[in-house]
Amino acid sequence: MVEGGQLVDHRDGRDVVLKLRDVRTQFGDHVVHDHLDFDMFRGEVVGLVGGSGTGKSVLLRTIIGLNPAREGVIEILGNNIRRLHGKTEHALHAHIGVQFQDGALFSSLTVAENIMVPIREHAGLDEGAMRCIAALKIALVGLPPDSGDKKPSELSGGMRKRASLARALALDPELLFLDEPTAGLDPIGASHYDQLVRELQQSLGLSVLMVTHDLDSLYAVCDRIAVLLDKRVVVGTMDELLAYDNPWVREYFHGPRGRAAAAVQERKAAFNGK
């Protein structure tokens, strides 16, 4: 295994947007991650998977700084977040976007106002310009135009997820973190969402790290997949992981659901090939 927990070096000359070295997180005596190495490169979509209780959400929270790591180095866009403070830390928040699992939209604000919060904080634009940007983001994530004036409690679960994505995209971040973006969506909604993430990623040049359990999403959007195993991550493309020799990984990707998702993907590939 080379540096960064990868099976094969996928860097291919790209910038490293996220770099974890020797990271350890623990709660009390319970060590969640130990000696964890992980790299992410500009413009790729990485899916983060792992069994229940292996600390996917903890890892995500550690990377975005909500949960301090005990040891190790975490670099986002070249900044070591454990050493950052004051203005530089504040500025870094403008370059990352996070979509939480249940949206985490501010319930007292409308959707448009939610999107304007990061813009007002980091760019200080006037009201008219912000409304214009908010309307664009709402259209980009595929919400109807009138949803801007609605409160989050008036939206359905899937719409809240889209609204939350719109807020995460408010400042055109370089790095986007998604926590279970398709959980709780119907299959049609989920596959539309996958397409949306892919399109936005390509048009805006984002790098995306998504925690997900949706095997279809893993096949459809992820360039590489990071698997949490034994307090560390193993990263590789789908093909590499399919060949990876570990009982959990084999069960995960070769189990009935894994095979079904693979079959769907093959059919799609065959259909596109015709």
Added chain:
Amino acid sequence: MSSAPTFRYVEQADTSVLEASGNWTVFNMRGLRRRLRNGPAAPARKPEVIDITRVKHLDTAGILELLQLAGGGEGSEVRAKEQGQVDLFRVVQAHGVETPPERDVSWILHWLDEVGHGLVDIYHQIIALFAFSGEVLVVTAGAFAQPRRFRLAAIVKQMYEVWISALVIVGVLCFLIGVVIAYQGVQQLRQFGAETFTVEAVGIGIFRELGVLLTAIIVAGRSGSAFTAQIGTMQVNQEVDAMRTIGLNPIEWLVLPRILALVISMPLLVFWGNMAGLLGGAVACTVYLDFTFVQFFSRLRDTVGIWNFYTGMIKAPVFGMIIAAIGCFEGLQVRGSAESVGQLTTRSVVEGIFCVIVLDAVFSIIFLLAGV
């Protein structure tokens, strides 16, 4: 990230071009828009080409601004170094939306709207309150027929929260109020040489009104709000819905134990508060009047009738019931979001204290008519 966004309109071989350079990102738009406001450089005619070959960084906010400068930019050609920037341009244009106009509502309409909604809300609130009271009565009647439905364990647990945990705060505050009344009594009554009547002032004041009112206000702030927040959070987490589907009646499991716990606990708390208040009065009298404790309490026994004590204690369970009922009712009114839990908790405390004081006035009239 220092080069500011600049632009100019040029005429190149019969086509008008919008030439932009610098960083066109959301972080640079503030300065640009400020400069634009000072001197709007309107083009002679709508640019047909948008030239962004000299733009270093570009994002969606920058593109929106460029499109506005190009007068919408429909059908205009984009010249760029990188295909990626052209693609991004097309994405933004494809989702092209006009700036939503800020809604302009006259204040009279807005005010009428608020008042109308307020009235309808009150109407619904009253209906819901009647439904709630009826349901509580039915469940209570059912529980009398089938006493195990009184959920003794839940009542005891709630009593611990609303009674035992409140003893310290009620005791301390009533003690202090006793001291304050005694001190004021001595100060004012000394002018007539009637300072020994301070004992009556403390005894009657605490027993009839202050002990019970103060306790009720503390309980409304402490337990009434807790009831609303607990039940409201359960409502947000769909726990109440889950109870209904399992076949548990939330009124029986959540509301009744809380109401009964407070009905039982309030007299106990009021009694405790009364004793603390008297003790405070007695301490103050020994300091300001050179009374001994024995003198204070023997005068109290001789001059303050037992009905002063009873009037206070009769009110206690009624206040307890009304505070608990309002707390639980508002908790069950919570819909949807965490924000609504906060709003309704505030409302529960305000309504609880309001009702306690109104009821206190009603009780005064009743006791006046009854001559006690």
